[in-house]
Structures are given as C-alpha cells and as structure tokens.
Amino acid sequence: MHRDQLIALISDKLKLIRTEKQFTQDQMSDLLGLSKKTLVQIEKGRIQAGWTTTVTTCALFRESSILQHELGGDPLEVVDLIANHGTLQPKEKTMGGYIWWKNISEHSGYRLQQNAISNHYRILDTNNYRLLSSFDEEIAKEAWAKTLQNP
Template identity: 85%
Template sequence: MNREQLITLISEKLKLIRTEKDLTQDQMSDLLGLSKKTLVQIEKGRIYTGWTTAVAICALCRESSILQHELGGDPLEVVDLIANNGTLHPKEKTMGGYIWWKNLSEHKGYRLQQNVISQHFRILDTNNFRLLSTFDESIAKQEWVKFQE
C-alpha cells in the first residue's frame, strides 16, 4: 500500500467512518479541521482527502472497526510504514496476529507473518512484540534469517 492507495481508501470510507463514530458532518469537519463543504465533497466522491487529513482520520478514528477491517489492523501502523518508506523497527506489543495475519514461518517462538489485507510483513518475538514491519518481502526475509541462526 502507498500514500495514494491509503488516501483513496480513507476518502471512499469517510462517510462510513463518520457514521460509525456517530458524528454529524459538522462535528466531523470540525474534528478534522475541514470546512463542511470540503467534507461533503469528499463524502460524495468528488474530491479526495489530502495526506494530512488521511493521517488525522487514522489517528482520531484508530479504533474504527471499518478502518481496522480495511487496513488489516492498526491504521497507524500502516500510516507509519508508508511515512517511513515501508520499514519500521519498533518494539511494540501486538495481539499476536490471530485475525489479520498468517504465519509464514516460525522458529523458537519467533514468527514471520504477513497481513492478509495490507500484505505487509512483520516479525514478532516470543512475547508478541513487533521487532520489524515492512512492505518489502526481501527485507522481511533477510531479517528473518537472523532469527534462525
């Protein structure tokens, strides 16, 4: 996934996200710092959000089941990956990947997984902490080799 794909997805789902949060157009436009006219234009598919607005929606609506379903988990992880050119090395606790993740390989409790929706890869340690996230399969496999030594 790239910026344009995320912007398109957020723009197309904005009305559903707003109604899921039970917000009026006035409330949502105020929350996002947009004019109501701009919000209406986005919701009608006439224009797309910008990158900053898409990121704000992911941050402010992080718990949205619509966003989580469309992005395969935490929306901010996908934003972070895109903003950082596709690779992250944080050590963040995860849920272990029981819904949107398939295990590609496992060794001594470490797991290489791929998100079934966004298609990005990650490596988890034995306690479900994320050691790496990347869209680049070659980077994921290169890092995975280190855990098998």
C-alpha cells in the same frame, strides 16, 4: 500499500467512519480541521482527502472497526510504514496476529507474518513484540534470516 492507495481508501470510507461514530458532518469536519464543504466533497467522491486528513483520520479513529477491517489491524501501523518508506523497526507489543495475520514461518516462538489485507510483513518475538514491519518481502525475509541466526 502506498500513500495514494491509503488516501483513496480513507477518502472512500470517510462517510462510513463518520456514521459509525455517529458524528454529523459539522462535528466531523470540525474534528478533522476541514470545512463542511470539503468534507461533503470528499464523501461524495468529488475530491480526495489530503495526506494530513488521512493521517488524522487514522489517528483519531484508530479503533474504528471499519478502518481496522479495511487495513487489517492498527491503522497507525500502516501510516507509519508509509511515512517511513516501507520499513519500521520499533519494539511495540501486538495482539499476536490472530485475526488478520497469517504465519509465513515460525521458529522457537518467533514468527514471520503477513497481513491478509494490506499484505505487509512483520516479525514478532516470543512475547508478541513487533521487531520489524515492512511492505518489502525481501527486507522481511532478510530480517527473518538474521532473527533465526540471533534470536
């Protein structure tokens, strides 16, 4: 997924996210720092949200079932990947990938997984900590090979 794709997705789903959380347009526009007119334009598909609005929406509505379903899990992970040009190496605890993830490879409790929705890859250690996330399959597979050599 690229920045423009995420912006388009958030723009398209903004009204659903707002109604899921039972916010009025006034409340939502205030929360996102937009004018109500701009919010209406986005919701009607006349304009797209900007990057800042997209990131803010992902951060403030991180627990939205709509966002999680559309992005295959944590929206902020996708934002981080895009903002960091496709690769992250934080040690962050995950839920283990039982819903939106398929195991590509597994060895000694370590797993290389691919997200079924956003298609990005990640490596988890034996305690479900994320060792790497990347949209780039080659980077993920190189890191996986290194992980197998030095678990």
